[in-house]
Every structure is written in C-alpha cells, then in structure tokens.
Amino acid sequence: MENQFDLLNNTKGFGFDNFDPTLVQEESVILLTLVIDISPSVSSYATEMNKAFEGFLEEMQKSHVASKLMVKVIEFNENVKHVTGFTPITNMVPSNFHFRPTGNFTALFEAAKEGLTATVNYQELLEKTGINVKCLVFVMTDGEENTFTTKSSEIKEMLDTIMKSEKNIFNFETILLGVGNENYYEPAQKEMGFKHLATFNNSANEIRKMIGFISQSVSRSSANKPVNF
Amino acid sequence: MENIFSISKISNEHANHCEDSHFTLNYENYFIGCVLDGCSTGVDSHFASMLIGKLLKKELKFCIDLLDKIYTYDLPTDDFIKNFINQVLITTATQLRLVTHQLNLEENELLSTIVLAVYIKPFEKLFIKIIGDGGYLINQQDYLMIHPKNNMPEYLAYHLVGDHSISNFINNIEVTKFENVSEFSIFTDGLEQIKGPESSENIIDYLLKNKDFSQSKIMLQRKFNILTKNHHKCNDDVSIIRYF
Numbered sequence: 001m002e003n004q005f006d007l008l009n010n011t012k013g014f015g016f017d018n019f020d021p022t023l024v025q026e027e028s029v030i031l032l033t034l035v036i037d038i039s040p041s042v043s044s045y046a047t048e049m050n051k052a053f054e055g056f057l058e059e060m061q062k063s064h065v066a067s068k069l070m071v072k073v074i075e076f077n078e079n080v081k082h083v084t085g086f087t088p089i090t091n092m093v094p095s096n097f098h099f100r101p102t103g104n105f106t107a108l109f110e111a112a113k114e115g116l117t118a119t120v121n122y123q124e125l126l127e128k129t130g131i132n133v134k135c136l137v138f139v140m141t142d143g144e145e146n147t148f149t150t151k152s153s154e155i156k157e158m159l160d161t162i163m164k165s166e167k168n169i170f171n172f173e174t175i176l177l178g179v180g181n182e183n184y185y186e187p188a189q190k191e192m193g194f195k196h197l198a199t200f201n202n203s204a205n206e207i208r209k210m211i212g213f214i215s216q217s218v219s220r221s222s223a224n225k226p227v228n229f
Numbered sequence: 230m231e232n233i234f235s236i237s238k239i240s241n242e243h244a245n246h247c248e249d250s251h252f253t254l255n256y257e258n259y260f261i262g263c264v265l266d267g268c269s270t271g272v273d274s275h276f277a278s279m280l281i282g283k284l285l286k287k288e289l290k291f292c293i294d295l296l297d298k299i300y301t302y303d304l305p306t307d308d309f310i311k312n313f314i315n316q317v318l319i320t321t322a323t324q325l326r327l328v329t330h331q332l333n334l335e336e337n338e339l340l341s342t343i344v345l346a347v348y349i350k351p352f353e354k355l356f357i358k359i360i361g362d363g364g365y366l367i368n369q370q371d372y373l374m375i376h377p378k379n380n381m382p383e384y385l386a387y388h389l390v391g392d393h394s395i396s397n398f399i400n401n402i403e404v405t406k407f408e409n410v411s412e413f414s415i416f417t418d419g420l421e422q423i424k425g426p427e428s429s430e431n432i433i434d435y436l437l438k439n440k441d442f443s444q445s446k447i448m449l450q451r452k453f454n455i456l457t458k459n460h461h462k463c464n465d466d467v468s469i470i471r472y473f
Contacts, residue, residue: 022442027450127458129442130451 017085018122019070021129028132030221031086031123032071034214035115036099037108037141039077043101045142045179045202050098052211057094060215065222066090072118076111077103078147086122106143108188109150115139116158116174127167134171134221138214142179142202145188152191159193173227175217177210196227231350233260234471236449240419240463246275249417249468252286256297260348261289262470264363266417268340268384269465278341280328281385285321285343292317305349310356311404314347318358318385318399326389339386344415348472355410360385360402366414366437367407374421412473420469425461432461436469443473 042049060069066089073083084092115137123133145152162168175196176189182199189197198213200206217227233255239247248267253260265282267274296305296313305313329339342361348354357365361382364374377383388398407413414437423432435452442448449469 023444025446027447027454128455130454130458132454 017082017087018072018125019085019087019091021122021126021131024126024129024131026068026131028134029068029070029126030065030218031119031126031133031135032069032089032214032218033074033115033119033135033137034071035074035076035111035137035139037077037106037111037139037143038075038099038101039103039106039143040101041106041143042099042179045204045207046099046101048204048207049211052208053097053099054094056211056215057089057092057097060089060218061092061094063215063219065218068222069218072115072122073097074111074115074118075099076107078105078107079103080107080111080114082114082118086118105147106141106145107147107149108139108141108143108145108185109152109155109192110147112137112139112192112194113150113155113158116155116162120158120162123172135168135173136214136217136221136227137172137174138177138217139175139194140177140179140210141185141188142181144184152188156191156193170224170226173217173221175227177213179207179210231255231260232443232448232471232473233262234443234446234448235262235469236453237264237468238419238453238463238466240422240466242464243466247466248274248278249419249466250275250278250282251468251470252282253470254286254289254293256293258350259293259296260346260350260472261293262346262348262415262472264344264415264417264468264470266342266361266363266419266466266468268337268342268382271340272335272338274340277339277386281321281325281339281341281343284324284328285317285345288317288321288324304352307354307356307406310347310349310354311406314345314356314358314404315396315399318343318345318360319396322385322389322395322399323392325385326395329389336386336389339389340384341386342382342417343385344417346413346415346470348410348413353408353410355407355413356404357407357415358402358404360399362418364416364418364420366416366433367410368412369438371407372433374418376418412471414469414471416469417467419463419465419467422465423456423461423463423467425456425459427456427459427461432456437471440473 265278267278344363
C-alpha cells in the first residue's frame with residue numbers, strides 16, 4: 001500500500017534549486033518571493049539596499065516566523081536570473097546577497113511573470129504534500145518596462161486565474177515596491193493587476209523603510225492578518 | 230533510526246476542542262505512548278482526556294527511572310512489566326480521585342478511554358493495555374480495534390469509589406504482550422470514523438502503514454491535510470501514535 005495516493009510521484013521535479021518539499025517540517029509555510037530590479041538606474045540606492053537586505057535576512061532568521069519562512073530571490077535587468085530557489089530562510093547566508101547594478105534595460109514584466117510562475121508551482125507542490133501555504137510576491141523596481149518580451153496582460157491573466165481560486169483569496173498577496181518617480185512603475189502595477197503598490201524615495205531612510213515593510217508583511221501574514229500600509 | 234509520529238486531530242463535528250489527547254515518552258531503552266479519548270457525551274471531555282493524560286504521564290516519568298535502574302542489572306520479566314503498567318495506572322487513578330475531590334468534579338467530567346503502550350526497545354517487546362476502547366496495529370499486520378458493547382466503554386472514572394474497586398478494575402483488564410515488534414501504532418476509535426472517497430481500509434493503511442513524509446516530523450499532520458484536500462472528513466476526534 002506504499003504511496004497509494006500517488007503523492008511522491010507528484011513531488012518529483014520540484015526544481016533543482018527549491019527545497020525538497022518532503023523535508024518541510026512545518027504544517028504551514030510562507031513563501032516569500034522577492035523580484036529585484038538591478039538595472040543601472042538602481043545605482044543611486046543599491047548600496048543602501050544591499051545593506052538593508054542583509055539586515056532583513058539576519059532579522060528574519062531570528063524572528064518567530066523563521067521556521068515557516070521560505071524565500072526565493074530573483075534579480076532582473078534585461079535578463080531574469082533566479083538567484084535562489086525557495087529556501088528556508090534559516091539556510092540562507094545573508095552576506096551572500098549582493099545586488100550589483102548591471103545591464104541596460106528593465107524586463108519588469110518577464111521578471112514578474114517568472115516570479116509568479118515559480119511561486120504558484122512551488123505552492124501547488126507543497127499543498128499536494130500536505131503543507132498549507134501563504135504567498136507574498138514582492139517586485140521591487142524604480143523603472144518602467146522597456147524590453148517588452150512579456151506583455152503585462154499575460155501577468156494580469158495569470159493573476160486573475162490565481163485569485164479566482166478560493167484558497168488564494170486571503171493567502172496570495174502581490175505587492176509592487178516602487179522607488180522614485182511613480183509615473184514609471186504605477187502604470188505597470190495596474191496593468192499587471194498587482195494588488196498593492198507601496199512607494200518610496202531613494203533616500204537611505206526610505207530604502208530601509210521599504211525593506212522593513214517586507215518584514216512587517218511577513219509578520220502580518222504569519223498572524224493571518226492582511227498586508228496593509 | 231527510530232521514527233515517532235503523533236497527532237490529535239479535531240473532528241469536523243467539534244468547533245472548539247479536540248476531546249482526544251496523547252503523549253509520548255522516549256528513553257534509551259523504552260518508548261511509551263498513550264492515546265486518550267474523551268467521551269463525547271461527557272462534560273468538558275477534552276479536559277478529562279488531558280487531565281488523565283497529564284497525571285499518567287507524570288506517574289510514568291517518575292516510575293521509568295526505577296525501570297531503567299532495574300534494566301541495568303537484568304531484563305525485566307514480562308510479569309514485572311505487566312505489573313508495572315497496572316501499578317502505574319492504579320496510582321494514576323488514585324491521583325485522579327484526589328484531584329476530583331480538590332476540583333469538585335463530577336463523574337461525567339472524567340470520562341476518557343486510555344490506550345497505553347510500553348515498548349522495550351532492545352528486546353522488541355511491546356505491552357499494550359486498553360481501558361475503554363481504542364486499538365493498535367503491530368508490524369503492519371495485527372490490527373485490532375476494540376468496540377465496546379453498545380458503544381459504552383467501561384471508563385476508569387466509574388471505578389474511583391474505593392481502593393479495592395480501582396485495583397480490581399485495572400488488574401482485571403489484560404495487558405497484551407507482543408514479541409518481535411519492529412513497528413506499531415496505537416489510536417483512538419476515531420480512526421475508523423474518517424470518511425471520504427477512499428475506503429476505510431485504504432485510509433487506515435495510508436495513515437498507519439504508508440511511510441511517505443517520514444523524513445518530516447509532521448508526517449501525520451501532512452497525511453491528514455492531504456486526506457482533507459481529497460475530500461475526507463474526520464467524523465470523530467482521533468489520536469494516533471506511530472513508532473517505527
């Protein structure tokens with residue numbers, strides 16, 4: 001009677017970089033997807049962001065939600081790079097993360113799409129193996145889409161489908177964190193159908209506030225409270 | 230490597246409290262597991278199963294030191310272990326009677342069944358005592374669920390009136406011994422009340438025999454979540470302990 005519900009077959013191919021779902025030790029987890037713009041325009045606040053991000057990881061590793069938090073990091077300019085798969089935050093090395101402004105363009109839509117796809121795929125995999133999941137997808141950018149490899153409507157459609165599922169109504173949050181002039185990214189947030197927009201200027205204080213907002217959202221999510229501003 | 234999994238799962242019928250409870254004690258040479266089922270028609274039965282469980286656990290913790298010392302010199306005989314189990318239960322019942330007076334509890338506030346398992350690891354011997362109802366599965370083969378007459382278990386609380394009554398009641402219930410035990414489960418009767426598209430047999434096999442997710446300490450919780458996701462419902466609270 002081994003594997004009579006055919007579950008383990010379904011966990012095969014969970015992704016080389018993602019944490020093996022069968023080894024998850026918590027009944028409920030939070031998937032935190034961070035999609036981070038590293039195009040050259042972020043140079044003005046990259047140093048502060050790196051510092052704040054390292055501090056964020058260190059802080060979350062000590063928090064009461066650490067055992068439930070799995071993080072995936074994606075960075076993008078004109079290319080999209082999956083820096084990590086979904087990894088328990090306790091297994092991450094904060095000093096390993098260093099976002100360096102490079103490239104020429106901003107593939108915002110493609111990065112958002114890949115972030116959402118990776119999140120939904122891993123969410124489904126975890127749920128199939130008996131884990132309850134909450135998802136927080138943050139896209140951090142200061143600019144507008146200018147590669148047009150992916151249409152915003154594709155993301156909107158994808159999000160509409162995700163949010164139609166009853167389980168996701170209170171468990172799947174999408175937040176665009178915008179830095180600087182909101183005329184660049186606010187239209188993208190609306191076109192993609194991201195639920196929230198939080199705006200910050202590029203001062204050191206505001207960048208710290210932005211990263212602090214992510215940890216607040218994680219804490220609220222773990223307490224079954226909605227993300228708010 | 231030994232694997233120990235346990236769960237007490239509230240049914241769809243109960244809103245606030247799971248009336249079943251469980252505890253485990255794991256030592257180098259001994260593993261002790263206990264599941265308790267508070268009577269649904271009793272009063273505050275979640276409290277009854279928890280209270281009896283706490284008293285029994287306290288008594289076992291105290292006595293296991295003695296057992297460990299004896300084991301250092303010689304293997305305890307089967308009769309010794311059986312007597313040990315009975316004595317622990319008698320002392321627990323005496324303690325329960327004391328607490329009953331202190332808290333001014335009524336009999337219907339103390340109704341809980343008990344399934345107690347004592348496993349001697351080096352000799353792979355298992356001793357089980359069932360008071361009321363409940364069941365076990367040994368080596369993936371020997372399955373037993375005790376169904377009392379008219380679904381009216383003989384609760385320990387009915388016998389708290391005098392010392393003689395307590396010891397008579399406990400000593401008259403058999404301690405069952407099993408040899409060459411490499412794995413076992415004990416459970417409350419709610420196990421057979423999980424209903425859904427899969428047959429009861431398949432559900433029991435999935436929970437008690439299948440070893441998916443054994444690398445995760447929450448194996449049973451994950452299995453229940455999967456059953457729920459696949460449209461299965463617990464129509465009664467259930468407690469399970471698995472050892473393999």
